[in-house]
Amino acid sequence: MPHTPIDKNKLVYIFNPDLDSIDWTHICELFYKVNWRTRVEDEIRLAFSKSTVTLFVYFEAQIIAFGRTVDDGRYYAQLADIIVDPDYQGNGLGKSLVSKINEQLENYHFVTLTAAPGKGDFYKSLGWKKQTTAFIWPQGPKQRRQHTEPEAE
Structure with missing residues (x-):
């Protein structure tokens, strides 16, 4: 059951955005909100900058989900930091996020996640x-x- 129903037509998926445009304070807050270890803004931004694939999902100009890969750019990739704001879970965002990132890894030899x-x-x-x-x-x-x-x- 979704906490906050959303109009899926109003979702915006942005692959590999300019990371300077991301509100890293908000990203750290989302990690906290899902009870993951604390992230430091500069460190998580640097981690995302090393990913071949990053995906941010916006609803009404606010990031409500995101994910990325940890990979070598061709053979091995791991999905990482797959986060959906708990207020918006239950709307199919996790499934969509994972599927869209996975589509970008079609020719990789090995795709994993923890x-x-x-x-x-x-x-x-x-x-x-x-x-x-x-x-x-x-x-x-x-x-x-x-x-x-x-x-x-």
Whole structure:
């Protein structure tokens, strides 16, 4: 159930905008709003500048969703920072965001993502498959708890 229904005809999708035009304070607020680790404006802007694909979704001149890739520009890409403002979730924005970014990666050899805890079923519903050979080097107890298999005792 959407929190704020929207007219999808009023959505504007902008690929690879001039990053100087982005309100990075607002972007950091959206990370906070979805309970992700705190982002620093200059650092997240720099991270986005290194991405081959960035996508920002506007509704009434306000960014309400965004995403990007972490990639080498040709062979390997990972979808990253797929964020939809919780006030606008339930409108199909996540699906649209992932699909539109994925379309830009058509000729890549390997496209992956790390789902936020509890979001695996969403990605499965879009056709993503769980990878059997992926590994993570946990950057702390929270990542170990949320993103790794339980260790045998």
